[in-house]
Amino acid sequence: MTTWLVDAVRDAVADGRLTSGVYLPASRVLADDLKVSRGVVVEAYRRLAEEGLVSGRPGAGTRVTAEIARTPLPGGVSPPPEGAHPPAARLTPYGDSVPRLPLARPEPPVDIDLSPGLPDLSGFPRSAWWRAERAVLGRAPAAEFAYGDPRGSLTLRQELASWLGRVRGVRAEPEDIIVVGGVAQSLALVAQTLRAAGGARIAVEDPGSRGAQDALAHWGMQPVAVPVDEQGLVVEELVRSGLRTALVTPAHQFPTGVVLAPQRRRALLAWANEGGLVVEDDYDAEHRYDRSPVPALQASAPERVVHTGSISKTLAPAMRLGWLIAPRSLRDELVAAKHASDLGSPILPQLVLARLISHGDLDRHLRLTRGRYRARRDALLTALTARLPSVHVQGIAAGLHLLVVFPELTGKVADTDLSERLLRAGVLTHPLSWHRGNPGPPGLVLGYAAHPADRLREAAHRIARTVQAARRTIQAARP
DSSP states (O other): OHHHHHHHHHHHHTSSSSTTTTTEOOHHHHHHHHTTHHHHHHHHHHHHHHHSSSSEEEEEHHHHOOOOSSSSTTOOOOOTTTTHHHHTTTTTEEOTSOOOSSSSSSSSSSEOOOOOOOGGGOOOOHHHHHHHHHHHHHOOOGGGGOOOOOOOOHHHHHHHHHHHHHHHHHOOOOGGEESSSSSSHHHHHHHHHHHHHHOOEEEEESSSSSSHHHHHHHHHOEEEEEEEEEEOOHHHHHHHOOOOOEEEOOOSTTOOOOOOOOHHHHHHHHHHHHOOOEEEOOOTTTTTTSOOOOOGGGGOOOOTEEEOOOOOOTTTTOOOEEEEEEEEHHHHHHHHHHHHHHSSSSSHHHHHHHHHHHHOOOOHHHHHHHHHHHHHHHHHHHHHHHHTOOOEEEEEESEEEEEOOGGGTTSSSSSHHHHHHEEEEETOOOOOOOOOOOOOOOOOEEEOOTTOOOHHHHHHEEEEEEEEHHHHHHHHHHH
16 A cells, blocks of 8 residues: 555656645545555655655645656757866776776685675575476467567566566556666666767766776776765765766665665756766665665656666576666667667576566565575674674665775775785675775675575674784784
8 A cells, every 4th residue: 555655646746746845635634535544654755755756844744845757858868068077076087096896706715705796596496487487488489489579578578567666666668678688788788878879978976886887987988986975976966077977876875775865866866857867776676674665766757767677686696687777768779789789688587587577486585585684684783793893884774785884994904905804714805995986984895695694603703803903903003
């Protein structure tokens, strides 16, 4: 009922029945009118506020504070005016000064791999996949295995349109969806399309995913760092930069884990409505533990947002299956780029995934893994805070990783040094500086989904021992 009410209000904003400034009924009044509990309405208003569509405070009522764009990008995407450059002190182009992420497992051998973004591979639903694959092979007509639509299987696109609308609030028809080989291919297609339109610079979050930045740079884009704080992307800095395209992770920012605050969502949508384009990487939206999921940004601006996600964090990265949903003004160019790239993604995994969605197997798998991942997060968090009471941990409410920051070590120990020491102790981590464009306090990005609780507690013990040794070295060096 809550999801239904959120969708109904969002649709009313989208089609103009509810305009900015209009007050919504009091929660008790609306609950009585709809014959539902007041809690349903209160929760719906809370979700809408997080989405940036409404705002309110006790005694002042709840009113609509944003409009949903319904018009296409004027003239497509264009680069900033010639000579428009970001303020050098706050916006930094990523370059060769920051090392690229390693492409292979490092030496010495890794005992506990805490790389972020890795799900529990042992939990892959083999039986469900096997049953679905047998059913597909037994029933799919021969025509399914010919060269097909480069957008992907219509069967899967229909299921994705419904499923993403239900779980993420995405507004898309099957013809709007392109099936891709993961988010990496989405970024490649978007980069090629933007480059062809004359746009070479793109705003990225700082800190932000180094892998995404490397991918964009490979395809000829110039990532430019825009700062992130405790409320998410600093949109004011984005506006000042003159950039026209931005890659963001609004539902669970990587790597800090913050959710883009409602006022920032509104500001980002306002920036997009002035001719900008948002690329929304919804990389781990399925995993929420301590709060309800924040709807996809695309739901509020389908003609201003390129939305992409995958099953890499849900099932397994090796499946190489994802989706790309773009404004219709960019769709033909993206489909052409997809066709030129590979003629279309493999059909059999698409049909199997469609069946897993339609028969509820994917939802059942998600319910199971959420409980498992939450327990593993709790094990790592509890062990870390017990051994390092002063540690600052972020991003714990969702996702498959958490961020540990050591402000007291700033300027004294580099997080790359901590990560190297941990590697020698058999624990693989990502130093936060790998994902930074500008300097900041040292930190470690720790993925926890792939290991049981006992291994995570052992990892926390080794991390604490390494950090404490670094602190002793600093104290011994003092005059």
